[in-house]
Amino acid sequence: MLVDSVRQKRQYRSLLEDRIHKPRYQGGISSPDYTMRCRNPFCGDCITTTIKLSKQADRIELIGYEATGCGISTASADLMAEALLGCSIAEVAELSKRFSEMLFNKKEMPKAFKELNALSGVAQYPIKIKCALLCWQTLDHLISGEASLNRES
Template sequence: MALENLRDLYQQVILERYKKPRHRGKTEPTDRYQKGHNPSCGDTIELTLKLSPAGDQIEDVKFEGEGCAIAMASADLMAEAIRGKTLDEALQMVQRFQTMMQGKDEFPPELRKLNVMQGVSQFPVRIKCATLTWHTLKAALEASNAQAVGVVSNE
């Protein structure tokens, strides 16, 4: 596929996820909550997670927030991708996403939807938009209970 066609496809997926997010809302119950904010552009995200009874697997994840198409699409794609993952697997995905934003990695075929965000790495000023929800997820996963640890910023 030509690079221009690939870029168009990425832009279509981002716009579709922005306009019609599939994972907007709040989980019931909420086992983890974290708010994130990008002060440079005003994007905000509130992430809620429902964990398995043992507390070691993500059963559901939802988000609320306001921001640009990249930030909201990234949140929606992330929410879909981490469902059913263990906390450790999700933390590994956070690291892989950050590496992908540096142009050094990509996700395997079973998580290829996340690779649509790869194009953002060509625009350094927009990387913070794409990574906000992932920074917020990391803070939520590292918390020991449902309470947020302040507001996460990716500045």
Template structure:
């Protein structure tokens, strides 16, 4: 695929996910919750997770992920794509995905075939000032997962 075609696809997917997000709202029930904020541009996001028991009996399988917030197309599209990709994953797998996404934003990695929709966000790496927008939901997700069950989130997580 040529660079121009890839750029067009990147823009098309981001605009589609921004205009018609599939994962907006709050999970029911809410097992984890965290707010995130990007002070550079004012993007805000709230991530909620519903967790269920995995094969090992721990309540660490992500049954549902939802987000609410306001921000640029990149931040909202990234959150929506992230939510799709996380359903059914364990929290450990989700934390590995956070690392992979951040590596992708540095141009060091990409997702395997089964998660290829996330690779459309690679185009953001061409605009360093926008990388924080794409990473906001992922930073917020990490904080939500690392939060002890039934603990109160500590205000906003910043991605700076």
């Protein structure tokens, strides 16, 4: 089990509350290369993720998001943004897969991304899993190569 002690549960809860009330990556970025949006039709949560890639277009240089919804979706988006900064698209795909496995199969995240384990308790509430995954789903088109570069008009 990922959350196995009272102390660890408190630490995770404190981390999530901090990200809900004082998000670090909330807000779009100027001149993003990609803008991706996803909405949960069941509860109305909506996440828009903006990404700017490095000049070589191989790593995430800047990332931000706009979130309307519950605390779980906001905390997840903020932790995701922090984790993905500096990652390649291949690493984004792997982390997205691992995050989903954590929620559905109770597998721990890699040590370098251990703060994402704070969301492991969401697995106990199946209706909230979609909230935690919403921000990751905004990246599906980027991962699949189907995302379109933003164009200036």
